[in-house]
Each structure stands twice: as C-alpha cells, then as structure tokens.
Amino acid sequence: MINSALTAISAKPLTQDTHSCWSCGSMRAAHFCESCGKVQPPVPVDYFSFFGLPPKLNIDLGTLERDFYDLSRRLHPDLNARAGSREQEWSLEQSSLLNDAYRTLKDPIKRTQYLLHLEGVELEEQSKSATEQARATGETKKQIVPPDLLEEVFELNMELEKLRMNKKVGEDDPSLIAEIGKQKQSLEARHEALLHELRTYWKAWDTLIDRGPAADAERAQVRDKMVDVLNRRNYVRNLVRDVNAAMED
Amino acid sequence: MASDRIVGIDLGTTNSLVAFMQVDTPVVIPGEDGLNLLPSVVALDASNQPVVGNAARNSLIETPERAVYSIKRLMGRGVEDIQEELKLFPFRLAEDMQPGEVLRIKLGDKTFTPPEISALILRQLKRSAERFFGGPVTKAVITVPAYFNDAQRQATKDAGRIAGLEVLRLVNEPTAASLAYGLDKRQNGIIAVYDLGGGTFDISILKLHDGIFEVIATNGDTHLGGDDIDNLLITIALDDIRGDLDLDLRRNAEAVQAIRKAVIEAKIELSSQPSIKLDIELPGGQHYQREITRAQYEQLIQPIIDRTVGPCKQALKDAELKPEQIDEVVLVGGSTRIPKVRALVKELFHREPHIDLNPDEVVALGAAVQANILGGGSEVTENMLLLDVTPLSLGIEVAGGVTDKIILRNSTIPASAKQFYTTQIDGQANVAIHVLQGERELAADCRSLARFDLKGIPGMAAGIPRVEVKFLIDANGILHVSAREQRSGKEAEIQVQPSYGLTDEQVEGMILDSFDNAEEDFRRRQLIEARSETSTILAALEKGKKSAAWGQLTTDEKKQIAKMEKGLAAVNAEEDYQAIRKAIDALNQGTMRLAELMMDTAVSTALKGKNMDETDLGEAPTAPHPMAKAEFE
Numbered sequence: 096m097i098n099s100a101l102t103a104i105s106a107k108p109l110t111q112d113t114h115s116c117w118s119c120g121s122m123r124a125a126h127f128c129e130s131c132g133k134v135q136p137p138v139p140v141d142y143f144s145f146f147g148l149p150p151k152l153n154i155d156l157g158t159l160e161r162d163f164y165d166l167s168r169r170l171h172p173d174l175n176a177r178a179g180s181r182e183q184e185w186s187l188e189q190s191s192l193l194n195d196a197y198r199t200l201k202d203p204i205k206r207t208q209y210l211l212h213l214e215g216v217e218l219e220e221q222s223k224s225a226t227e228q229a230r231a232t233g234e235t236k237k238q239i240v241p242p243d244l245l246e247e248v249f250e251l252n253m254e255l256e257k258l259r260m261n262k263k264v265g266e267d268d269p270s271l272i273a274e275i276g277k278q279k280q281s282l283e284a285r286h287e288a289l290l291h292e293l294r295t296y297w298k299a300w301d302t303l304i305d306r307g308p309a310a311d312a313e314r315a316q317v318r319d320k321m322v323d324v325l326n327r328r329n330y331v332r333n334l335v336r337d338v339n340a341a342m343e344d
Numbered sequence: 345m346a347s348d349r350i351v352g353i354d355l356g357t358t359n360s361l362v363a364f365m366q367v368d369t370p371v372v373i374p375g376e377d378g379l380n381l382l383p384s385v386v387a388l389d390a391s392n393q394p395v396v397g398n399a400a401r402n403s404l405i406e407t408p409e410r411a412v413y414s415i416k417r418l419m420g421r422g423v424e425d426i427q428e429e430l431k432l433f434p435f436r437l438a439e440d441m442q443p444g445e446v447l448r449i450k451l452g453d454k455t456f457t458p459p460e461i462s463a464l465i466l467r468q469l470k471r472s473a474e475r476f477f478g479g480p481v482t483k484a485v486i487t488v489p490a491y492f493n494d495a496q497r498q499a500t501k502d503a504g505r506i507a508g509l510e511v512l513r514l515v516n517e518p519t520a521a522s523l524a525y526g527l528d529k530r531q532n533g534i535i536a537v538y539d540l541g542g543g544t545f546d547i548s549i550l551k552l553h554d555g556i557f558e559v560i561a562t563n564g565d566t567h568l569g570g571d572d573i574d575n576l577l578i579t580i581a582l583d584d585i586r587g588d589l590d591l592d593l594r595r596n597a598e599a600v601q602a603i604r605k606a607v608i609e610a611k612i613e614l615s616s617q618p619s620i621k622l623d624i625e626l627p628g629g630q631h632y633q634r635e636i637t638r639a640q641y642e643q644l645i646q647p648i649i650d651r652t653v654g655p656c657k658q659a660l661k662d663a664e665l666k667p668e669q670i671d672e673v674v675l676v677g678g679s680t681r682i683p684k685v686r687a688l689v690k691e692l693f694h695r696e697p698h699i700d701l702n703p704d705e706v707v708a709l710g711a712a713v714q715a716n717i718l719g720g721g722s723e724v725t726e727n728m729l730l731l732d733v734t735p736l737s738l739g740i741e742v743a744g745g746v747t748d749k750i751i752l753r754n755s756t757i758p759a760s761a762k763q764f765y766t767t768q769i770d771g772q773a774n775v776a777i778h779v780l781q782g783e784r785e786l787a788a789d790c791r792s793l794a795r796f797d798l799k800g801i802p803g804m805a806a807g808i809p810r811v812e813v814k815f816l817i818d819a820n821g822i823l824h825v826s827a828r829e830q831r832s833g834k835e836a837e838i839q840v841q842p843s844y845g846l847t848d849e850q851v852e853g854m855i856l857d858s859f860d861n862a863e864e865d866f867r868r869r870q871l872i873e874a875r876s877e878t879s880t881i882l883a884a885l886e887k888g889k890k891s892a893a894w895g896q897l898t899t900d901e902k903k904q905i906a907k908m909e910k911g912l913a914a915v916n917a918e919e920d921y922q923a924i925r926k927a928i929d930a931l932n933q934g935t936m937r938l939a940e941l942m943m944d945t946a947v948s949t950a951l952k953g954k955n956m957d958e959t960d961l962g963e964a965p966t967a968p969h970p971m972a973k974a975e976f977e
Contacts, residue, residue: 164553164556168729172819173717173718173819176719177719187758187818188816190758190819191758191817192760194755194759195759195760197756
C-alpha cells in the first residue's frame with residue numbers, strides 16, 4: 096500500500112536562468128531574486144540542483160554548510176514573516192525544500208542513496224520499521240545475505256538466540272557475551288571497510304560524470320557496485336543494531 | 345506603529361512573563377502589581393469572574409476548588425494519559441468527561457478546557473503589555489517546551505487565539521533562551537541549554553555561527569520539573585502527619601495547599617541554607633514540625649533530577665558530540681537554582697554552567713528577541729536567525745501496526761516528506777491514514793496525532809491511483825498535510841480528525857476578545873482601569889488627609905490638592921480615559937510630598953517590627969500610585 100522508500104522528486108535539473116522574478120521581472124531569480132530579494136515560487140528540482148551542484152558524490156561540506164546558511168537567510172519564514180500570504184507560503188515551501196536537501200546531502204549515506212534513487216534504483220528497505228512490519232505481517236523480508244557473511248551471520252544468530260534464552264531464565268554466560276562482543280567488533284570493522292570502499296566508487300562516479308554521456312555504460316557499472324556496497328553496509332549495520340539490542344535488553 | 349508591537353511571551357508551568365524589545369534590549373514588562381512574574385494560577389472569584397496570578401494564588405488556599413495551577417501539564421493531552429497527574433495534582437475534571445474528548449477542568453461549578461485557562465493567563469499578560477504601550481497588542485511569539493509534541497503546540501496556539509492574540513511563532517524555550525544569551529555574548533561555538541522549569545525539562549544543543557542559531561539536537565521530558573519535587577515533599581509531609589499525628593489530610597484540599605506553600609518555601613531556602621525547619625499549622629491547631637538538612641533533601645530529590653541524565657546523553661549522542669566539545673552550558677528555569685542540579689550539569693558536561701542571566705526571565709527575553717526578528721529586525725538582531733528542529737519523529741502507521749518514520753527527530757524545520765498511496769480494491773474512493781509522533785516502533789506506543797481520510801479518489805482499478813500526500817512541519821513544529829491524486833491531478837480532500845485538541849469552530853467559540861473590536865475593547869478596558877485607579881487614589885487621599893502627614897503640608901499645597909481632586913472627579917464622570925489618566929497623573933504629582941511624608945512614617949513604623957514587604961514600591965511607569973502601595977493595616 097505504501098511506497099515508503101525515498102521520496103520521488105523529478106530529476107530534471109533546473110534551468111535557473113530562464114526564470115524571471117515575479118515581483119520585479121529581473122532575470123536573476125532562482126530561489127530568491129538577486130535584484131529585489133523576494134522569495135520565488137518553488138520549482139520542482141532535485142536536491143543537488145537546489146544547491147546548484149552537479150550530481151556528484153564528493154561534496155565540500157564546508158561550502159555546503161555556508162550555502163545552506165546563506166540560503167536560509169533568504170528563504171526562512173522568520174525573515175519573510177511580514178510578506179504577503181503567497182510569499183509566506185513560498186517561503187515555507189522553499190525553506191522546507193532547502194532543509195530536506197541539506198539534511199540529505201550532508202550525510203554521506205543519505206546522499207549516495209538519494210543519488211541512486213535519482214538514477215532509478217530503489218534500495219531494499221532496511222529500516223527497523225520494515226523489519227518490524229515484515230515480522231508483524233509474517234512476510235519474509237527480502238534481504239539477501241551477502242555471501243561472504245553467510246557463515247558468520249549464521250553463527251551470530253545462534254549466539255544471539257542463546258543470549259536471549261539466557262536472559263529469559265536469568266542466566267549469565269560471560270564467555271558467550273565476550274564472544275558476541277568480539278563478533279560485534281569485527282562487524283564494526285567490516286562496516287568501516289565498506290564505507291571506505293564506497294568512497295572509492297564516489298571518486299570513480301564523479302570522474303565519469305565529467306566525461307558526460309559517453310561514459311554512461313561505465314557509470315552504470317559503478318552505480319551497481321555502489322548499490323551492492325550499500326546493501327551490504329545496511330545489512331551489517333542492522334546486524335550491529337540487533338547485537339546492541341540483544342545486549343541491552 | 346501598532347503592527348510592530350509584537351510581544352514575546354513565556355507561558356510557564358509556574359510563572360508566565362511578557363517581554364518586549366526596547367530599541368536594542370529585551371525587557372520584561374511588569375504586571376499591574378509591578379512584578380515581572382505572573383504566577384500561572386487561575387481562579388474564579390466570588391462573583392465567578394476569573395482572576396489570574398497572585399490574586400488567584402491566595403484562592404488556592406482559601407477556596408482550592410475554585411483555583412487551578414500547573415495547567416500546562418494538561419495542554420494537548422487526553423484523559424487517558426493524565427492518570428499520574430490526577431494522583432499528584434488537584435485537577436478536578438468535569439464528571440461527564442468522555443475518552444478522546446478535550447479535557448474540561450472544573451473551577452467552582454464552571455468548566456474550562458486547558459487552552460481556555462491558559463488563554464486567561466495570556467490575556468492578563470496581554471493587558472500588562474497594553475498598559476505598558478498605551479495601545480492594543482494583538483501579536484505575540486509564545487514559547488513552548490522544545491519537547492512539546494504537535495498536540496501540545498496546537499493547544500498553545502489555540503490558547504493564544506482564544507486570548508485574542510495572533511501567534512506569529514511558537515519558539516522552543518531553550519532556543520529562545522539561547523537567543524537572549526547569544527545577543528548578550530555574540531560568540532561562535534557549540535552551546536548546550538539545560539532548561540529545568542516548573543513542569544518541563546528540555547536539553548538543546550546549538551551551534552552558534554555568525555548570528556545563525558542552529559539547533560543540532562534536542563531532547564527532554566514534558567512532565568519533569570520543580571512540581572515533581574514539590575509533590576514528593578508534600579507526600580512525605582502527609583505521610584509524616586499521618587504517622588505522627590494520626591491525621592489523614594490527603595483529602596483536605598486546604599491543608600494540602602498550605603503544606604504545598606510551606607514545602608515550596610522550604611525548597612527555595614534549601615538552595616542557600618544548610619537546613620530548614622518546617623512548621624505548618626494544621627486544621628485543629630496542631631503543628632507539623634520537621635527539620636530537613638540540605639543533605640537529606642538532596643538525597644530525596646536525586647531520583648527526580650537523575651531523570652534529566654538520559655535526555656542529555658541522548659541529545660549528545662544525536663548531535664554526535666562528546667561533552668568536551670560543548671563550549672558553554674547555559675542554565676534556564678527556576679529549578680536550576682538548586683545546587684545539586686548545577687553539580688549534575690557540571691558532571692554531565694564537564695564544565696561549570698553559566699548562570700549570569702536570570703533563569704526565570706531569559707526565556708521571555710529570548711521570545712522578545714524572536715518577536716523583533718519577525719517584526720523585521722533591528723540593528724542588533726539584523727543578522728540573527730533561528731534554525732530549530734522537530735523534537736520527535738513523525739511517522740505513519742503501516743501494515744501490522746508498525747510506525748514507518750518519514751521525518752526523523754532533530755530534522756531542521758520547516759521539513760517535509762512525501763508519501764504515495766494507492767487503493768487496494770477496484771473503485772476504492774477513500775484511504776485512511778494514521779499519523780503518529782514518537783520514537784517507538786509500534787504505532788500503539790507512539791503518540792497519535794491525527795487520522796486522515798483521503799477522500800474522492802477517482803474510480804480506478806486497484807493499485808492504479810497514485811495519491812501523493814505531503815507532510816510538512818512548519819517553523820512552529822506543527823504538522824500540515826496536503827494530498828493530490830497524480831493521475832487525475834485532482835486535489836484529494838483531507839478530513840482531519842485531531843486525536844487530541846479543539847476544532848477550529850470550538851476555538852472560534854471560545855475567543856475572549858474579538859480581534860475586530862481590539863481598539864474598542866482596549867478603550868473600554870482602559871476606562872474601567874482608569875476609573876478604578878481614580879477610586880484607589882481618592883481613597884488613599886482620604887486616608888492621607890486623616891494622617892499626621894497632612895498637617896505638615898502648607899495651606900497652599902492643600903489648596904492645590906483640593907483643586908486637582910475636584911478636577912479628577914469631574915473627568916472621571918466622562919468617557920475619556922486619557923483625560924482621567926492625565927488628571928490622575930496631576931494629582932499623583934501634586935501629592936508626591938504628602939506620599940513622601942507618609943512613607944517616612946511608614947518606614948519608621950516598619951523599623952519597629954512591622955512588615956517590610958509592604959514598603960516595596962515597584963518601578964515606573966506601570967507601578968501603582970505610591971500612596972496606594974504605602975497603605976498599612
């Protein structure tokens with residue numbers, strides 16, 4: 096019933112210079128008018144375009160933050176509180192779009208997921224609620240165990256089950272806890288390694304973007320690798336979460 | 345300009361304040377009694393007229409069934425989630441309350457919803473501001489605990505509307521405090537605001553950057569504060585009395601309120617004294633006496649103040665910061681005067697907290713700063729902008745009663761999320777949506793915000809319609825929902841059924857002072873107030889004439905006074921409040937020496953052991969005539 100994946104926003108880049116200010120007619124208008132400062136009606140754009148960025152994954156976070164602050168000073172409802180009701184409405188929409196875009200782009204994983212989404216890839220929903228939902232409705236969650244983890248995961252799940260049983264009857268098994276702790280550490284190290292791997296694909300992706308449509312086929316390959324890394328990364332992250340939950344309970 | 349008169353209001357659990365930005369400094373506007381703090385207590389007097397503040401506080405002890413305090417605890421809540429409150433607070437619900445209905449509280453034999461009671465407090469503050477400006481005030485910024493949910497925020501906004509105030513913005517209390525603090529310091533860095541008030545606790549972590557106040561994370565507990573300490577001490581006293589004197593006073597509202605008053609005083613003293621002696625006269629003339637040392641007291645309250653630790657740690661975790669990375673810690677709220685609380689904060693953040701701004705006033709001052717920004721700013725606020733966050737995740741109930749989170753907590757607001765819905769059977773015209781707020785996985789454990797019915801979906805085969813629903817949290821932290829069927833481009837109709845809260849029509853029917861009549865209402869009220877001041881000053885003058893001081897005036901002075909007295913009496917019969925005020929001012933001036941002579945007598949009497957409090961004379965311009973204040977019984 097519900098498509099709970101990333102929100103769909105048209106991936107069409109904004110051709111900013113074709114818009115003229117509704118108030119003064121100047122052609123220097125995107126989110127706000129460079130001439131008179133008025134907030135402009137929001138145009139559906141992707142988050143990268145909102146910040147005037149190409150769809151690349153290496154982003155200078157300092158510049159992004161500075162742009163976020165600068166745009167906030169123009170678009171925020173507090174600074175348009177005395178404008179007409181139509182402008183206030185635009186200000187609210189523009190500023191929520193700005194915040195959504197900044198929140199997505201500043202986080203490396205969210206940024207990658209969003210870019211993949213723009214590329215038409217919907218990642219497996221790995222959120223905790225999706226897990227709960229699958230559990231509640233009795234459906235099996237579509238989740239592929241990364242082959243290199245199969246053995247480890249099997250063992251870990253057995254141990255976690257044992258831990259839960261122990262907790263139920265009030266027993267304490269320090270060696271089991273130590274063993275799980277060790278596995279958790281190894282999972283965390285693996286998580287770090289996956290992030291590192293992801294960053295190497297970022298670099299490849301950004302270079303290919305510069306080469307334009309000629310590199311489309313190569314880009315598709317990098318895209319698929321990123322999907323694979325993200326799926327494995329999500330899987331490992333969920334495992335760490337499960338371990339933490341079992342230890343805390 | 346009247347339109348620029350936007351005030352900042354701190355609508356607190358225990359005390360409320362109104363402030364305004366005077367040129368480049370925020371100032372608290374005192375009330376009629378010359379005091380900055382208005383106790384958030386509402387009562388009905390003998391003629392069923394509402395009274396607010398200190399006047400109502402007296403009624404708490406004399407006629408407790410006609411008074412209510414700490415109403416903020418009930419804002420935006422349903423009968424099923426206040427069972428704990430009902431055990432600890434003397435709230436009296438209407439007998440015919442239905443589950444799911446907005447609470448109705450009994451005062452005497454009338455009933456009021458929590459927003460209506462809050463509106464009475466707001467109206468009192470509005471009047472103080474109007475007296476200060478000499479003109480109507482219709483716009484305000486009101487602060488709320490950062491951890492308030494959608495329903496609690498909406499209830500606060502409703503209260504403003506009922507009081508005849510357009511609420512331009514709800515600002516989170518710790519964030520407001522940071523504005524006042526930032527205006528003062530003008531430094532970049534990371535600050536933590538620890539706000540422990542009368543009934544709520546908030547922790548907010550902010551990044552200050554060239555005038556931008558960006559909240560990174562917030563957490564809290566909307567039912568934790570000084571009230572809880574009071575209730576603990578009351579319970580102990582009641583148990584003691586039952587054990588030692590075999591007297592069960594739990595059902596005796598007057599006695600409980602007398603004990604409450606005594607333990608609150610003890611609590612305050614224990615912040616500066618090593619020990620205190622409680623001595624409470626009980627019905628029947630017996631006395632309850634007990635000595636409490638600081639150490640005992642701190643041991644007692646430890647479990648309460650420890651409840652602030654979890655939210656602080658969570659906020660740090662969400663902000664991805666270690667305590668060492670916090671540059672400053674600012675304390676807000678009356679309960680941060682407790683040394684044990686300060687010690688706890690120091691331990692949590694590894695540094696000495698800031699206490700240089702008055703913790704009772706800093707939130708209202710910050711609200712005034714925000715009001716100034718919304719009004720177009722001034723030289724000092726020109727560069728300032730607040731970027732706040734939503735304290736709780738917003739979710740939708742999905743199959744299996746699970747919450748699917750669509751806007752995560754600590755997202756900068758305004759924030760939005762889109763969801764797509766379709767139908768499950770051919771020709772289905774409606775889709776039901778349940779919106780939730782909270783961090784738990786199961787819908788049943790989250791706060792139900794509203795149930796929506798998407799209606800009028802064009803008849804299509806199952807799965808074909810594509811309804812886009814946009815959820816938008818505005819800068820007040822309040823949710824708005826809109827929907828569109830994408831294949832037909834038709835706006836889908838949304839019927840909002842707020843889970844807790846008043847409908848627009850209900851609020852409309854409760855409005856105390858109509859906006860349209862603001863000027864006329866103001867004039868009429870001014871006239872009533874001016875006339876009442878006339879009778880006060882004339883009565884005081886009568887008293888003055890009988891005093892020894894009168895004999896010390898020259899014949900000329902007496903003649904002048906008589907002339908002004910006559911003048912005042914004449915204009916008082918007319919309708920022009922400004923003329924009356926002028927005549928009052930003239931008489932005020934003319935009797936200054938008389939007042940001084942009387943004061944001298946009063947002070948020397950006071951030095952002989954009379955009550956010194958009564959000689960406290962308040963400040964201009966809103967203080968009442970000194971002669972009225974200097975009266976002695």
